[in-house]
Amino acid sequence: MAQQPPPIPEKFANRPLPGPRTRSYQWLGTIPLVLAHVVCLGALWTGATWQDWAVCVFLYFARMFAVTGAYHRYFSHRTFKTSRWFQFVLAFWAQTSSQRGALWWAAHHRDHHKFSDTPWDVHSPVRKGFWYSHIGWIYDYNEDTNYNRVRDLSKYPELVWLNKYWLVPPVALGLLVYATMGLSGLLVGFLLSTVILWHGTFTINSLAHVWGSRRYETTDTSRNNFWLALITMGEGWHNNHHHHMMSTRQGFYWWEIDMTYYILKAMSWVGLVWDLRPPPASVYAPQEKVVQASEPEMLPVDAEVQPAA
Numbered sequence: 001m002a003q004q005p006p007p008i009p010e011k012f013a014n015r016p017l018p019g020p021r022t023r024s025y026q027w028l029g030t031i032p033l034v035l036a037h038v039v040c041l042g043a044l045w046t047g048a049t050w051q052d053w054a055v056c057v058f059l060y061f062a063r064m065f066a067v068t069g070a071y072h073r074y075f076s077h078r079t080f081k082t083s084r085w086f087q088f089v090l091a092f093w094a095q096t097s098s099q100r101g102a103l104w105w106a107a108h109h110r111d112h113h114k115f116s117d118t119p120w121d122v123h124s125p126v127r128k129g130f131w132y133s134h135i136g137w138i139y140d141y142n143e144d145t146n147y148n149r150v151r152d153l154s155k156y157p158e159l160v161w162l163n164k165y166w167l168v169p170p171v172a173l174g175l176l177v178y179a180t181m182g183l184s185g186l187l188v189g190f191l192l193s194t195v196i197l198w199h200g201t202f203t204i205n206s207l208a209h210v211w212g213s214r215r216y217e218t219t220d221t222s223r224n225n226f227w228l229a230l231i232t233m234g235e236g237w238h239n240n241h242h243h244h245m246m247s248t249r250q251g252f253y254w255w256e257i258d259m260t261y262y263i264l265k266a267m268s269w270v271g272l273v274w275d276l277r278p279p280p281a282s283v284y285a286p287q288e289k290v291v292q293a294s295e296p297e298m299l300p301v302d303a304e305v306q307p308a309a
C-alpha cells in the first residue's frame with residue numbers, strides 16, 4: 001500500500017513547513033476510545049437480543065447518514081440549503097455519532113481539502129501512514145475549533161453552543177437507548193454501533209486515499225471505491241468528491257451508489273432541504289486533466305463572509 005505522496009502544489013511553494021510539535025502525543029486522551037472498544041465486550045456477559053442487534057444496525061446507518069449528509073455535505077461544504085431549525089437538528093443528529101462538534105468537524109475537513117496530501121494535511125495516509133491517518137491524528141492535532149474556518153456557521157449561537165457541549169447529543173442518545181432497552185441495548189445497540197461508525201467514517205481518511213481507482217487527476221491521491229461507498233453511504237466516491245466538492249451528489253453516475261444523496265433527495269421532496277447542487281457537466285468528460293479548485297472556489301461560503309480585498 002506504500003505510495004509516494006504527490007508533489008506540493010505551486011501555490012504552497014513558499015508556505016513554511018509544519019514546525020516541530022509543541023506538545024507530545026496525547027496518549028491519555030485515547031483512554032475513552034480504548035475503553036469504548038473494550039466495554040462493548042460486556043455484551044458477552046449481558047447477552048444481546050435480536051432487538052439490540054437491530055438497533056445496532058439501525059443506529060449505524062441512521063448516524064452514518066448524518067455524518068455524511070450533515071457533518072460533511074452540509075456543514076463542511078454547504079452543498080445544499082435548509083432552514084435554521086433543521087440545520088440544528090442535523091448538527092444534533094450528526095453529533096450523536098460522538099465525532100465532536102459540527103463546527104470542529106467542518107473546520108478540520110475544510111483544511112483537509114485545502115491541504116490534501118501536502119505536509120499540512122492532518123490525515124494524509126501517503127504522508128503519515130494508515131494508523132495515523134485513520135485515528136492517530138485525532139490525538140495529535142486535537143486543537144480547539146478554528147472558528148475562522150467556519151465563520152459562515154459560527155454566526156449561529158445555537159451551533160456554537162452545541163459545538164462547545166459536543167457530548168450532549170451522544171449522552172442523550174445513550175441514555176435514551178439505556179432507558180428503553182437496558183444494559184445490553186446500551187452496549188450493542190448504542191456503543192458497538194458507535195465504535196463501528198467511528199471506523200466506518202475513518203476509512204475515508206485512511207483508505208479512500210490509497211485503495212480504489214482515480215477517474216480525475218486531482219492534485220491529491222483520492223480514490224473511488226465501491227466497497228467504501230457501500231459502508232459509508234456514498235463517501236467512497238472520494239475522487240469524484242475531491243474533483244468537485246461542491247456537488248451534493250458524490251456518485252456521479254447511476255451505478256455509483258450514493259445512499260446519502262438518495263435520502264437528501266427524498267428530504268427535498270418534502271421541503272426539509274433544498275437547492276441540492278448537481279455535479280457540473282464538465283465532470284462527465286473523464287479525460288479532462290484538472291487542477292484542484294482554488295480555495296475561494298471550493299469554499300464560496302468563506303468568500304461570502306470574507307470578501308476578497
Ligand SMILES: [Zn+2]
Pocket residue numbers: 112116204209222238242
Ligand atoms: Zn480526502
Ligand SMILES: [Zn+2]
Pocket residue numbers: 072076077109113241245
Ligand atoms: Zn469533503
